[in-house]
Amino acid sequence: MKRRCQKLFPTVTDSSGFTLIEMLIVIIILGILAMVIIPQISVSTDDAKVSTLKTNLTGIRSAIEVYYAQHNQTYPGMVLETDGTTATTVATAANAFIKQLTQYTDDKGVVSGTKTATAIYGPYIKGGVLPGNPFVTDTAKSILVSVALTDNVTTVRAQVAPTDNGWAYWPPVGVFFANDAGSTNSVTHMSY
DSSP states (O other), rough: OHHHHHHSSSGGGOOOOOHHHHHHHHHHHHHHHHHHHHHHHHHHHHHHHHHHHHHHHHHHHHHHHHHHTTTTTTOOTTTTTOOOOOOSSSHHHHHHHHHHHSSEEEETTOEEOOOOOOOOOOOTTSSSOOOOOOTOOOGGGGEEEEEOOOOOHHHHHHHOOOOEEEEEEEEEEEEEEOOOOOOOTTEEGGGG
């Protein structure tokens, strides 16, 4: 009879697995760890974006200055990429700026897809496109350039309302900066 009862009602020492209390304790510990780790990940993501922004700005600004030195103190975007005449509209200046930094140019700023006997300068930025602004989520907008053809950069910078265009550039003086409405750690991206 005793054997029959043992078969019907096994003892607790024969069972295996976790109790409900043990499972709840593990879940609570995992939740606490997640609350501690997740904010650290988001902070490091913003830091990485700021670092990328600063790196991109440094690279583009360096390319602008090299272009300026090689093209008789003329910044990219001041002349048309097709014939070297003065750019008169914002759209033509922006287009010329991008092409003159990403393709070969002659001493007048006329672009060529390949290096030739006259197109001996550049490309200053490899890959055919400007690097994007990491704080602009729309990749098509992150390479757009807001251009002003005035030479008073203090007035222009004060009047500029940050947009989501990625970059802003002033060809007469060669000033290039981030043009998004964001800020990180109370520092606006436009001030980098």
